[in-house]
Amino acid sequence: MDKNISVHFRHWVFIDDVKFFGPGRVELLERIAETGSIVQAAKAMGMSYKKAWAMVDHMNTHGQKPYVITHKGGQQGGGTELTETAKNVIAAYKRLDARLQEVISTENEIQALI
Template structure:
């Protein structure tokens, strides 16, 4: 078995996760799909859960990361705002820096890890 290092970056506002891996994946899916429902389907997530995550993100920031348009003649949809796209970029940069910062420590831990054996 190969040991791996998995790190997760989360940004909290009080007890609410403002940004984390799942919310960033949802933002990317909304940007790709143009709606919260299509993004949720693409991720195998319920619309209600996706909507709650978007609402959490939007409440945590001064400017919404996702804006929605009601249905109607031209259909509804959602789009990631400029601020949302900026947060995608900033978050990815944070992830890269955390991985880089942890690499030395992990290199020191890895030799001490037990090999996995099948029973």
């Protein structure tokens, strides 16, 4: 019987043994960039605003520089944007992810043994 065997993984960046950055935060930041709103980004992910805000606050507090800047309401209606730091971290994380995916896709030893 033929079986479709594949290896999957997820990876995170830790700061002082605390999970800091990974696939969920990448998605949250990308959705914030798309929508200009933490509320809309959270809604699109099926996440509470409280959880999304806690994630943003954690990144802003524990990163070397802030990742997200919020603008208060007013005539423009406020909004949220990513900093260059956030954009650079997302790009670096995606480059790392692509390299790791490449290693996994070329590693057939485990698949042959199963």
